[in-house]
Amino acid sequence: MVQPARERAQFVLFATGVLLGLVAEQVVMFSVPLLIFQDTENISVLGTSFALEWLPGLLAFPFAGLIADRDGGPRLFSRVNAGRAIVLVLVLTVCATLPSATVPALMAGAVFMSLLMAPIRLSVEKAVLLLAKKKR
Numbered sequence: 001m002v003q004p005a006r007e008r009a010q011f012v013l014f015a016t017g018v019l020l021g022l023v024a025e026q027v028v029m030f031s032v033p034l035l036i037f038q039d040t041e042n043i044s045v046l047g048t049s050f051a052l053e054w055l056p057g058l059l060a061f062p063f064a065g066l067i068a069d070r071d072g073g074p075r076l077f078s079r080v081n082a083g084r085a086i087v088l089v090l091v092l093t094v095c096a097t098l099p100s101a102t103v104p105a106l107m108a109g110a111v112f113m114s115l116l117m118a119p120i121r122l123s124v125e126k127a128v129l130l131l132a133k134k135k136r
């Protein structure tokens with residue numbers, strides 16, 4: 001049996017990680033289109049980048065729910081976070097090595113990060129439900 005102090009510390013660590021991850025996600029989702037606009041100075045590209053960033057994520061929610069139910073919260077959370085880390089490293093590498101490909105790399109990265117946003121949110125919901133069931 002896990003001691004109450006250790007259980008509380010694990011919960012605080014989990015909650016802090018989730019909170020920081022969600023804040024970082026929102027900063028990236030807001031700043032990437034602005035970086036693209038700063039580079040292109042074209043308002044239609046800004047609108048396109050916002051659409052490319054949000055539409056895939058909205059469309060992914062129903063499928064993310066199915067995956068969260070099948071795989072469970074903690075397992076899906078760790079896998080999707082690993083996927084997000086890979087996407088971020090790839091985009092950073094492309095932007096650092098090919099400055100002329102910054103806009104396409106940021107747009108592609110935004111699409112993939114948006115697709116991975118839904119599973120993260122639903123895996124957190126599933127994990128919280130599992131934690132609540134353990135408390136009972």
